[in-house]
Amino acid sequence: MIKVGVLGAHGRMGTAVCEAVDAAEDMELTATVGRDEPLEKLAGVDVVVDFTLPDTVMGNLAWCVEHSIHTVVGVSGFDAKRLESAREILAADPEVGSVIAPNFGIGAVLMMQFAAKAAKHFDHAEIIESHHPRKVDAPSGTAVHTARMIAAARAEAELPDMPDATESDPQGARGAEIDGVRIHAIRSAGYVASQEVRFGGPGERFTIGHDSLDRASFMPGVLLAVREVVKRPGLTVGLDDLLD
Numbered sequence: 001m002i003k004v005g006v007l008g009a010h011g012r013m014g015t016a017v018c019e020a021v022d023a024a025e026d027m028e029l030t031a032t033v034g035r036d037e038p039l040e041k042l043a044g045v046d047v048v049v050d051f052t053l054p055d056t057v058m059g060n061l062a063w064c065v066e067h068s069i070h071t072v073v074g075v076s077g078f079d080a081k082r083l084e085s086a087r088e089i090l091a092a093d094p095e096v097g098s099v100i101a102p103n104f105g106i107g108a109v110l111m112m113q114f115a116a117k118a119a120k121h122f123d124h125a126e127i128i129e130s131h132h133p134r135k136v137d138a139p140s141g142t143a144v145h146t147a148r149m150i151a152a153a154r155a156e157a158e159l160p161d162m163p164d165a166t167e168s169d170p171q172g173a174r175g176a177e178i179d180g181v182r183i184h185a186i187r188s189a190g191y192v193a194s195q196e197v198r199f200g201g202p203g204e205r206f207t208i209g210h211d212s213l214d215r216a217s218f219m220p221g222v223l224l225a226v227r228e229v230v231k232r233p234g235l236t237v238g239l240d241d242l243l244d
Ligand SMILES: NC(=O)C1=CN([C@@H]2O[C@H](COP(=O)(O)OP(=O)(O)OC[C@H]3O[C@@H](n4cnc5c(N)ncnc54)[C@H](OP(=O)(O)O)[C@@H]3O)[C@@H](O)[C@H]2O)C=CC1
Pocket: 007, 008, 009, 010, 011, 012, 013, 014, 033, 034, 035, 036, 037, 051, 052, 053, 054, 056, 073, 074, 075, 076, 077, 101, 102, 103, 104, 105, 218
């Protein structure tokens, strides 16, 4: 049995993770921690699943590594700098593992992989992400990760910058730009998490899309990461290696 602790246990994702861990035959939900509760409640667990918020996640990770506890982290906002800090924190105990994934939905992981595969074949690629209106960060971690994957694929294929004649955009209508890839964020009732990647080339459009309609969509990925992280010391970013 893998002893699991959940951080952010009373949030939208934390609640779903507690139910999924409880239902898994090879896991035991040993500790749940909400805001203002002591991390010491997690002492003795094998794996901590963290679905708190970006301002607390690095402190949580440091505490877990200090106590030789593996982590599965779903909190968004892990840019390159944060990932480097996470690597430094993990270096303190080479036997401890952490899986940090921008999206635990299996379909979302595939959507990102397919987008990276398509990227080198089209002149243009733009991302539209849509989320529930209680999401606190924009653009989503998934969209940022996808933009980076697309940019890396374009660079490898030696594609030039995307043609765009825009000269004036005082209101930011062309969206955020990550590594040269535009992201447009929608916040609306009716969504959990959706993303479309739209590609354009001479005479054609190509769209790849994924919709999480319920937080249940993230649970198989979270449980997979809990099972795998105990065998993978150091930092694993994304679910790609675990699915392979
Ligand atoms: N990787 C993935 O697949 C997914 C990632 N996410 C990400 O996960 C994060 C959480 O999302 P979501 O569940 O929707 O957000 P919620 O706001 O519903 O949940 C966050 C929870 O963490 C609690 N919390 C805040 N600080 C602490 C702390 N120091 N210790 C313990 N608990 C704390 C909050 O308490 P309080 O309510 O009192 O503030 C809240 O209950 C976000 O960053 C989101 O982007 C979401 C879905 C999927």
